[in-house]
């Protein structure tokens with residue numbers, strides 16, 4: 710069976726390994742196999758790390774941070790250290806990376822083929838329903854500040870949607886791309902919009918006479 714275009718792309722990229730994706734270093738092993746480990750563990754001896762060998766083990770590794778807290782946002786830059794995942798080939802690497810960083814490979818392939826569709830924040834907010842509709846009231850300044858806090862320092866993904874024209878795609882490793890604000894961002898945008906609304910509605914202090 711012919712491998713999918715995405716698997717072909719990943720197979721080609723693996724020929725140029727080592728590389729990194731998010732917080733993960735991907736390296737070929739001497740002999741056979743491909744190893745994934747935390748980038749900050751790059752210089753550690755293999756026998757100092759806990760070894761896993763099933764692609765699905767990525768799910769457990771990615772689930773909690775080092776303090777045992779659940780990681781709802783998989784792009785959050787708090788992937789725990791101390792493990793290595795030894796895999797047999799591109800298919801297994803694809804499965805594991807899809808668990809570490811959902812949709813990241815598909816977005817990379819779309820970007821590589823000029824098929825990336827970036828959705829501006831205004832359109833994402835316009836589509837919100839129910840209690841999240843209020844998020845559309847966030848000011849441009851509030852949105853920019855939230856983007857800096859939530860995306861630039863709280864996430865490993867690159868928020869293409871925040872760049873008005875010709876988004877710059879990082880060229881090193883496999884980039885973690887974000888073409889549309891995620892549900893975490895929208896939920897926080899609602900909180901910021903409400904705070905902005907309350908601040909405007911609050912009585913202004915008397916200026917004296």
Ligand code: SF4
Nearest residue numbers: 860864887890891894
């Ligand atoms: S919107 Fe921001 S926090 Fe959400 S996935 Fe994209 S970059 Fe990460």
